[in-house]
Amino acid sequence: MIFEKLGKHQKAIENLILLLSTNLILLKIILKKEFISKFRTVLKAKENFNLAIKYNPNIIAEYEAMFKKLTELKNFTIAKDYEQKLQILKKYS
Incomplete structure (x- = not known):
């Protein structure tokens, strides 16, 4: 593995990669929650619009x-x- 050549810095680089991958996972979760929230808002607006037209x-x-x-x-x-x-x-x- 490439990290074996880096000696004492290997653990720091592995930790950095782990941190970055964890942050990417968290970012994906946050973006998904924001999308779901906005999607719910749009659905609610459509329901309200349809009710307004109905009544x-x-x-x-x-x-x-x-x-x-x-x-x-x-x-x-x-x-x-x-x-x-x-x-x-x-x-x-």
Whole structure:
């Protein structure tokens, strides 16, 4: 083995390799937990969205009406916000 040629440094290098491999395992675990957490958040958001559509099926028409009124009143800042939400509603419903 290559480590035999290193003499007194062999144990230190082996410990370093062990430490690095342990850190990689821990990093993988942390990343997996973060992914699962974010995935759960996305699932919950989809459930909430589906419930909103189920109990308020006219939500798209209401957003369209509100967007039209805001545009007529020249309140473009809020109208833009409503337009973005309306696009999301149309895309996912």
